[in-house]
Amino acid sequence: MRPFLLLLTLALLAGCAGGPRIDTRYTSRAQDSRVQFVVLHYTSEDLPRSLQLLTRGEVSSHYLIGSRPATIYRLVDENRRAWHAGQSQWRGRTWLNASSIGIELVNPGYRDTATGQRLWYPYPREQIDALIVLLKDIVRRHRLPPEAIVAHSDIAPLRKVDPGPLFPWKRLAEAGLIPWPDATRVAQLHNRFAVALPSIGWFQEQLERQGYAINRSGVLDAQTRRVIAAFQMKYRPARFDGEPDAETAALLATLNGSG
The missing domain is CATH 3.40.80.10 (Peptidoglycan recognition protein-like)
Structure with a gap:
């Protein structure tokens, strides 16, 4: 009996080692790169x-x-x-x-x-x-x-x-790798926002549309200042103080197409 069990075990192990055949003839259209x-x-x-x-x-x-x-x-x-x-x-x-x-x-x-x-x-x-x-x-x-x-x-x-x-x-x-705000449009919107600056809630909404994680608190809190500064560092590096000013509003509105 023992030799039979030994042979049976070896046969099962051999089968597992080979494993099932994987058929690669079909490819799903519903896929994209892991990299986003x-x-x-x-x-x-x-x-x-x-x-x-x-x-x-x-x-x-x-x-x-x-x-x-x-x-x-x-x-x-x-x-x-x-x-x-x-x-x-x-x-x-x-x-x-x-x-x-x-x-x-x-x-x-x-x-x-x-x-x-x-x-x-x-x-x-x-x-x-x-x-x-x-x-x-x-x-x-x-x-x-x-x-x-x-x-x-x-x-x-x-x-x-x-x-x-x-x-x-x-x-x-x-080089065509990232979007950039049109300078003429930014200047036009800057003049408008210099007269009436949008609310903090507006800034938070526009930053969220850009992709930033931000709480829509309607308050100029520490988080909002840091997020504004990150945006300014990218598109207005000459001054990234985290202040929601007219130029920052114009840059956001131009990039988001919301001006």
């Missing part, structure tokens, strides 16, 4: 330290772009999740690690002077050139809309400021 967003960051470190943190630490990104030379390092396959976004939200989606590609740019970020002034570090042109090439490839392969490329400060405005006010978003717009 691309999130841009700066590392706050030099290249050696950035590579160490992103490959040996608890954070990661799909790509890292050096400054000089502007080498692109692929650290995580795009089909896998990297740990770069943290607690985040954009256009109703939360915890964006699962639905985004993270790109880190080697950049020190900023330093605070003894007088309390914050000095930001610029991005070398060749680094942004490399980023644009990479973004165009990602957007093409994953069929992403222009609204899909965002800042870390967009998806987590209460705790992040990268890639900072010196990141050249307009260059990405000129």
Whole structure:
């Protein structure tokens, strides 16, 4: 009896090892890429330290772009999740690690002077050139809309400021990668809003339409100021004080088509 049971067990194990055949002749039309967003960051470190943190630490990104030379390092396959976004939200989606590609740019970020002034570090042109090439490839392969490329400060405005006010978003717009407000329309709306500034509730609604997570409290609270500052850092980096002024209103209305 024992030899029979042994043979039977071996036969069952052999069958399980082979497993059922998977038929791949049919493909569903109802699908798209796992990747819905691309999130841009700066590392706050030099290249050696950035590579160490992103490959040996608890954070990661799909790509890292050096400054000089502007080498692109692929650290995580795009089909896998990297740990770069943290607690985040954009256009109703939360915890964006699962639905985004993270790109880190080697950049020190900023330093605070003894007088309390914050000095930001610029991005070398060749680094942004490399980023644009990479973004165009990602957007093409994953069929992403222009609204899909965002800042870390967009998806987590209460705790992040990268890639900072010196990141050249307009260059990405000129490359056809992100939307940009028409200057003529902004000027027209600025004159209107200078006479009568919209309510705080209006600003909150417009920011939410952009994609930001914000409570519609109708009050200019700390959260609203941080979200306004994140928006200004992107579209009006010369002043990102979080104040809901006429120019910010004009930029929002132009981008949202609500002017």
